[in-house]
Amino acid sequence: MIRVVLPAHLRTLAGIGGEVTLDVGGQVTQRSVLDALEARYPMLRGTIRDQVTQQRRAFVRVFACEQDLSHEPPDAPLPDAVATGAEPLLIVGAMAGG
């Protein structure tokens, strides 16, 4: 079971109260987790990654296990702690302001 934490605006959009738990078949990667997330919550399509290019949106970051995984290849395996559900995958809206 994969745990995913979404930013508040996307939780509101999808009507999600807290963490999302997902069953992900095969290798646990950013792509497979996002595929499973978007399959369950179709309204999130396009909000985290582009619907055509599948590229991460510029101001969205992906963290886990105190690491920034944003620039990792989408098919790279996620840390074991994420794959086992010990740690959540954090989808984060990048800091902005001034």
Added chain:
Amino acid sequence: MSGVRVSVGTRKGAFVLTSDGKRERWDVNGPHFGGWEIYHLKGSPADPNRLYASQSSGWFGQVIQRSNDGGKTWEPVGNQFVYDGVPGTHQWYDGTPRPWEFKRVWHLEPSLTDPDTVYAGVEDAALFRTIDGGQKWQELPSLRDIKGHLWQPGAGGMCLHTIMLDPGNPKRIFIAISAAGVFGTDDAGKTWRPMNRGLKSQYELPDPDAEVGHCVHRIAMHPSRPGVLFMQKHWDVMRTDDAGESWQEVSGNLPTDFGFPIDVHAHEPDTIYVVPIKSDSEHYPPDGKLRVYRSRTGGHEWEALTKGLPQSHCYLNVLRDAMAVDALDPCGVYVGTTGGQVYASADAGNTWAPIVRDLPAVLSVEVQTLP
């Protein structure tokens, strides 16, 4: 008694304001989609309880929301806007070619007859349509064949911001793009023509009367007279009496003819409203006074409407989609400001009062007259 519903899009959410036909006491509902930019929301003329909203965010992109209960509750629908085929390039600010890239939906125009059909004007400028209530969106791509490679963004972005459907001819549509100009179709979007003859942009374009490239801010029509269009251009207020074939300036005695919105009285096709703004580099009213100007002669002769509007130290703006009229008698007029006020006049502009004063900056105002 009939009533009105005013749908307000702001920088940080949507608000729905409702009143009875007197338009004295208002219920304020919102924010919906708090924290998101709501460039526009609008109800269907064919089903007053069907509303569509453009919700967007620099972080999370574009979402389209639909309501079936007059804006009380909403559901996200389709948000995939993909340009048809190989999208090609337009001009960038530095004159280099730049590939078309979808950024956001500026304007949603529901069909006059079918609540499931909606047109969407987007940035980078293109026209999309849904026929299934917003689930799927398809571009009407031939618009960009009209010298699209020469279109260039204005300071606000290269947006298709105005979509006008002719109530007497379902195949005729007028659209306006900043900064490309007005375009029209008589075959429901299969082919388009530029409609910018008579526009002069001597301070914006190297060729002042170019076929495309004019910074049109807004166009408006009265439904009983769809061959007459009014335009607020970057500078100049214009009018056409031949459905866009040629334009004449009607700025007349306005204190400045720069501005963004323009609209037409619901029952008097020659009564029009604008909000003069000092200049393109000073986006606030001249003399610190918010004045809506009304012409009862279709232009040329204008009168300032000031009663109830701030007449000192007022330095806000009224954006292109932030003026609307209702169809009650007397006609109601509404303007939303970048200062977060929505001012309403229940007597065709003679007197004004704020419905709300402290919303986020208002991006759009639309009105439905309810049975």
